[in-house]
Amino acid sequence: MANLSESYSNRLAEGDRSRGARRLGFALIVLLAVACMSGLAVGASDTSLWHALFDYVRGEDISRRDQIVLWDIRLPRVIMGCLVGAALAVSGAVLQGLFRNPLADPGIVGVSAGASLGAVVVIVLGGMLPFAALLGPWLISVSAFVGAWSATMVLYRIATRRGCTSVATMLLAGIALAALAMALTGVLVYLADDAQMRDFTFWNMGSLAGASWSRLTIAVPLISLPLFLSPLLARGLNALALGEAAAGHLGLEVQRLKQGAILIVAGATGAAVAVSGGIGFVGIVVPHLLRLVNGPDHRYLLVNSALLGAALLLLADLLSRTIIAPAELPIGIITAFVGGPFFLWILLRQRSVVDL
Amino acid sequence: MLTARDLSVNYGSKPVLRGVDLTAHPGQLTAIVGPNGSGKSTALKAVTGELPFIGDVRLSGMDVAHARPGDLASVRAVLPQFTPLAFPFTVLEVVRLGVSRGATFNCDQIVNEALHRVGLDGYQGRYFQELSGGEQQRVQLARVLVQVWQPVGDDGPRWLFLDEPVSSLDIGHQLQIMQVARTFADMGGGVIAVMHDLNLTAMFADKVVLFSNGGVVSQGTATEVFTDDMLMQAYGCRIAVSMAPSSGPFILPQTAALNI
Numbered sequence: 001m002a003n004l005s006e007s008y009s010n011r012l013a014e015g016d017r018s019r020g021a022r023r024l025g026f027a028l029i030v031l032l033a034v035a036c037m038s039g040l041a042v043g044a045s046d047t048s049l050w051h052a053l054f055d056y057v058r059g060e061d062i063s064r065r066d067q068i069v070l071w072d073i074r075l076p077r078v079i080m081g082c083l084v085g086a087a088l089a090v091s092g093a094v095l096q097g098l099f100r101n102p103l104a105d106p107g108i109v110g111v112s113a114g115a116s117l118g119a120v121v122v123i124v125l126g127g128m129l130p131f132a133a134l135l136g137p138w139l140i141s142v143s144a145f146v147g148a149w150s151a152t153m154v155l156y157r158i159a160t161r162r163g164c165t166s167v168a169t170m171l172l173a174g175i176a177l178a179a180l181a182m183a184l185t186g187v188l189v190y191l192a193d194d195a196q197m198r199d200f201t202f203w204n205m206g207s208l209a210g211a212s213w214s215r216l217t218i219a220v221p222l223i224s225l226p227l228f229l230s231p232l233l234a235r236g237l238n239a240l241a242l243g244e245a246a247a248g249h250l251g252l253e254v255q256r257l258k259q260g261a262i263l264i265v266a267g268a269t270g271a272a273v274a275v276s277g278g279i280g281f282v283g284i285v286v287p288h289l290l291r292l293v294n295g296p297d298h299r300y301l302l303v304n305s306a307l308l309g310a311a312l313l314l315l316a317d318l319l320s321r322t323i324i325a326p327a328e329l330p331i332g333i334i335t336a337f338v339g340g341p342f343f344l345w346i347l348l349r350q351r352s353v354v355d356l
Numbered sequence: 357m358l359t360a361r362d363l364s365v366n367y368g369s370k371p372v373l374r375g376v377d378l379t380a381h382p383g384q385l386t387a388i389v390g391p392n393g394s395g396k397s398t399a400l401k402a403v404t405g406e407l408p409f410i411g412d413v414r415l416s417g418m419d420v421a422h423a424r425p426g427d428l429a430s431v432r433a434v435l436p437q438f439t440p441l442a443f444p445f446t447v448l449e450v451v452r453l454g455v456s457r458g459a460t461f462n463c464d465q466i467v468n469e470a471l472h473r474v475g476l477d478g479y480q481g482r483y484f485q486e487l488s489g490g491e492q493q494r495v496q497l498a499r500v501l502v503q504v505w506q507p508v509g510d511d512g513p514r515w516l517f518l519d520e521p522v523s524s525l526d527i528g529h530q531l532q533i534m535q536v537a538r539t540f541a542d543m544g545g546g547v548i549a550v551m552h553d554l555n556l557t558a559m560f561a562d563k564v565v566l567f568s569n570g571g572v573v574s575q576g577t578a579t580e581v582f583t584d585d586m587l588m589q590a591y592g593c594r595i596a597v598s599m600a601p602s603s604g605p606f607i608l609p610q611t612a613a614l615n616i
């Protein structure tokens with residue numbers, strides 16, 4: 001009898017990857033903590049986090065310069081890195097679930113192209129726009145966010161007929177819309193002078209260098225709200241793997257799920273791209289890696305993507321700050337340099353096994 | 357009880373179902389048969405609320421056209437003719453998708469019991485995409501069974517809508533799966549199954565509905581519906597119906613299409 005129940009519980013465990021996914025989640029929290037500490041500890045200046053902490057604990061004063069480096073430069077940058085990395089990875093995972101395709105990326109729903117257009121509009125035409133002065137330092141971010149958000153909403157409208165959104169239409173129209181936005185961006189870049197062109201190119205390559213407490217005051221709510229709402233989509237995205245009809249038969253409100261997913265992606269990616277520029281590959285590589293390890297169950301995939309995305313972006317930012325210190329390499333270049341070949345390697349290695 | 361009155365469905369401007377009347381009772385296995393393209397799947401999609409339709413469909417008193425997906429899902433489960441699956445889920449994970457959110461029962465025990473009923477013991481850890489066509493179909497059936505585990509719930513009978521549940525199975529598994537459906541009906545649940553195998557239908561169904569050209573041409577018991585003339589009209593080929601002393605009518609194909 002004991003034997004029987006033992007073999008039964010063994011059988012239960014088979015095919016059940018949720019335990020492993022939870023364990024990985026805890027490991028990722030540790031990784032993220034380490035990445036945060038390294039982000040605070042390492043940088044172009046010789047300020048030492050440990051000395052500062054040590055002094056603080058002993059009740060001694062920390063030098064003004066160290067305070068500024070740690071508190072006003074590195075900490076906001078670390079927080080921004082966490083938010084942006086989590087936003088990009090979670091948006092990728094949500095979109096891949098929605099399109100039922102592991103290659104979907106926020107770029108697909110026109111977010112990135114819309115953001116670029118928004119950014120270039122104010123960089124090139126900024127002087128002529130009436131509201132430009134009002135927004136001051138937030139100008140590029142706000143405009144990029146508006147661009148990203150409007151592109152996605154236009155796309156949603158195009159793909160929705162009689163209250164039902166066609167994901168396939170969205171995919172195709174997204175390509176057309178992105179091409180259009182890129183053409184407009186191209187026209188504006190053509191009109192730009194050298195300084196504007198340089199501004200735009202750097203924005204487009206992505207960087208966390210602009211992180212500051214004042215920028216965080218808008219980025220934190222805009223990014224974290226969709227992030228915290230995203231787990232609500234998990235069960236629905238799992239069911240959607242069976243197709244829209246079967247998901248509906250399982251009791252899912254499919255149209256509401258699609259709306260929720262699109263809002264979350266437009267919000268999170270729009271804000272992330274707006275404050276940090278174009279940072280590629282996080283949205284594809286992170287969820288893909290996690291699916292390889294623990295399977296596609298979105299209840300764990302979304303949370304783990306947030307953790308891994310945040311940690312990876314912090315590490316990439318660390319590289320970007322130190323590789324050619326005191327200068328900085330744009331982080332988008334690093335994620336593409338590391339992410340591109342890594343992704344190709346995964347594809348080559350995976351080809352023979354189950355089609356992902 | 358399932359009642360569809362004057363059910364019509366158009367794809368674009370093309371009428372596919374015209375004025376279909378259909379009833380099915382809990383405790384019975386109702387089979388829908390008919391040639392390819394006669395509208396069987398379309399009818400099933402309409403009465404399960406997947407397709408918009410004209411007419412009136414009620415399932416256990418619920419107005420299907422306006423019911424919330426969640427309410428429908430708690431009384432009926434649907435096995436589509438094809439179920440694609442994105443992403444590499446394991447068999448266990450696929451069957452678990454059928455477990456409803458508020459389920460109070462021990463989910464894993466029931467998932468394993470469902471896999472046992474469809475003859476897939478020990479398949480829990482396999483990737484769904486790695487399985488053969490017939491195995492995949494049985495995994496999906498297990499998922500559907502889990503969704504309406506009790507044939508009769510507190511609020512009345514549960515329903516299974518199965519579109520060709522045995523079409524890609526070997527004869528042993530055909531019998532096994534039909535027996536699962538039969539048992540569900542015998543325990544008080546309702547089963548509506550689209551079938552192509554007329555002999556299996558005659559063996560297991562309480563009621564047969566014959567579709568042709570987007571309409572119902574005959575319904576009743578297998579003995580009533582399966583007559584040489586009726587089948588010849590519907591399928592366009594010669595079929596001989598005989599009676600077996602114990603198990604009712606059996607059908608022997610004679611010659612291929614008449615119009616060749």
Ligand SMILES: Nc1ncnc2c1ncn2[C@@H]1O[C@H](COP(=O)(O)OP(=O)(O)OP(=O)(O)O)[C@@H](O)[C@H]1O
Nearest residue numbers: 367370372390391392393394395396397398399437
């Ligand atoms: N999405 C669609 N758009 C247009 N016409 C369709 C669509 N789906 C089905 N039809 C048409 O509706 C008719 C009925 O199709 P249905 O799928 O209901 O047939 P069926 O009886 O289930 O056939 P089979 O035995 O091959 O499964 C067919 O003529 C088919 O061409």
Ligand SMILES: [Mg+2]
Nearest residue numbers: 396397398437
């Ligand atoms: Mg069919």
